[in-house]
Amino acid sequence: MPLKFGTEILSSVTCARVKVTVQNKLGEQSYGWGETPLSVQWVWPTDTEYSIRYDSLLEFCEFIKIRWQSFDSFGHCIEIGHELIMKDLPEALKQFNLCKIVDSEPMPWLAALVCASPFDIAIHDAFGMVNNVPIYHAYGKEFLSSDLASFIDPAEDSAVQFNGRHPSDFLELNPPSEIPVWHLVGGLDPLEQEDLTGGEPNDGYPVYLREWIERDGLNCLKIKLRGNDAEWDYERLVRIGTISQDLGVEYLTTDFNCTVTDPAYVNEILDRLKLEKLETFRRILYVEQPFPYDLEKNRIAVHSVAERKPLFMDESAHDWKHVRLGRELGWTGVALKTCKTQTGALLSLCWARAHGMDLMVQDLTNPMLAQIPHVLLGAHAGTIMGVESNGMQFYPDASLQEAKLHPGVYKRNRGMLDISTIKGNGFGYGI
Incomplete structure (x- = not known):
């Protein structure tokens, strides 16, 4: 089934898989793996032709591979990740964009992060x-000599201090063996049998929402909306809310696809639901990223939305500094993603939890190896409700090989x- 991202439709994806070899001070060597789907439409929403953006992502992966092969420094994976991602990657992106065709659109920072993430994940694994x-047992002072104050700064209006604190202080170090899982209801997804057109795949997997809920025992639904068609968005929520009540689904979240520019758009839909469809309103656990990606260019005060429902940053939460800005503007939660690098996700997690912000872990439709760091972050982050996995x-079928070792990671059962x-x-990984 195709997946709608913003104004574009995703029907295929290329994954970048990286193997990194490391050596410790004892001369012992090992290697690690990292993988991330290069989701062009999500990382680079624009009118520029898809093939140009796609080729740029592949070229940039190759560019940083060559650039970082010469990296020669000892340190903890967070120290190395911070050096590469926060210090070198901006310069690498600048150089890459300068080498592109004159007048071509520069590749954005989010795209650079996604290209860098399999390298960073592989370094952590190694x-x-x-x-x-x-x-996740290596993020404490036993392995990491630098404290969090070496990487992140507290908000000026807070009493938070990071001196002497480490990522392990903010992680769930003994997570449960099962975690709740969120299903993505795409904007093109059929909800009931009556919505089928006859062009859907006939591959033995569920097609419409009611089938998915019944087969996987789903209890959490993330609903993709348009963000520029209030009546369509409202009716979509009402229909899914009705199905949720029929089948006992307890939790919903709304994803307005980063296309909203006025908080009133979201507020009016939420207020109407509360007035006309109270049970659906009550099921909405939080609202995800209604507003544009670039938080610095779109400094929209969102306190009014957050007064109605918890409001989570996603695409805008590039790193802890953006999370800090989001908090100033009224956002109350952060949706973490390993595709923005493991190092960045951990530092954002620590900053957010220290400042009382709620957490979720959202998916980039992770298949194969990419799924494992993703679900581990969801298990260790202390989220408000499990992890999204779609x-x-x-x-x-892309993950059939990995599912032989980890069947429960690639198939949802009883909503877990x-x-x-x-x-x-x-x-x-077990590979």
Whole structure:
């Protein structure tokens, strides 16, 4: 099934898979793996031709691969990740864009982060492998000599201090073996059998929403909306709310696709739901990123939305500095993604939790190896409700090989993901 991102439709994706070799001070070597889908439409929403953007992402992956092959420094994976992502990547992106065709649209920072993320994830995996430790057990002072104050600064209006604190202080170090999972209801997805057109795939997997809920025992639905058609958005919410009540789905969230420019648009829909469809309104756990990606250019005060429902940053939360700006503008939560780098996700997590912001972990339709760091972040982040995972909706067969080792990670059951098979050093891929 195709997936609608903003004004574009995604029907295929290329994944970047990276293998990194590291050596510790004892001379011991090991390697790690990282993978991220290069979701062009999500990282680079624009009118520029798709093929130009797609080729640029592939070229930039190759560009930083060559650039970082010469990186020669000892340190913790967060220290190395911070050096590469926060210090070198901006310069790499600048150089890359300068080398492009004159007058061509420069590749944005979010696209650069997604290209860099498989490298960063692989470094974290390799650190765990070479030190014989599961990676989430390696984020404390036993392994990381630098404290968080070396990487992030507190908000000026807070009493928060990061001196002497480490990522492990903000993580759930003993997560459950099962976590709640969110299903994505795309803007093109049929909801009931009556919505089928006859052109849907006939591959043995569910097609319309009611089928998915019944097969996977779903309890959490993320609803993609248009953000520029209030009546369509409202009616979509009403229909899905009705199905949710019929089948006992408890939680909904709304994703307005970053196309809203006025908080009143969201407020009016929420207020109308509260007045006319109270049960649907009550099921909405939070609202996700209604407003444009670029937070610095679109400094929209969003307090009025957050007064109605918790309001989570997603595309705008590039790093902890953007999370800090979001908090100033009234956002109350952060949706983390490993596709913006493991290092960046951890630092944003620590900053947000220290300042009382809620957390979620959202998907980039992660298949294959990309799914494992993603669900581990969801398990360790202390989210308000599990993790979003929708790769099994759009290309389930892509992960058949990985599912042999981790069946519960790639198929939802009773509305949960079973992560009990993810064991061992690094990310516990088992490959």
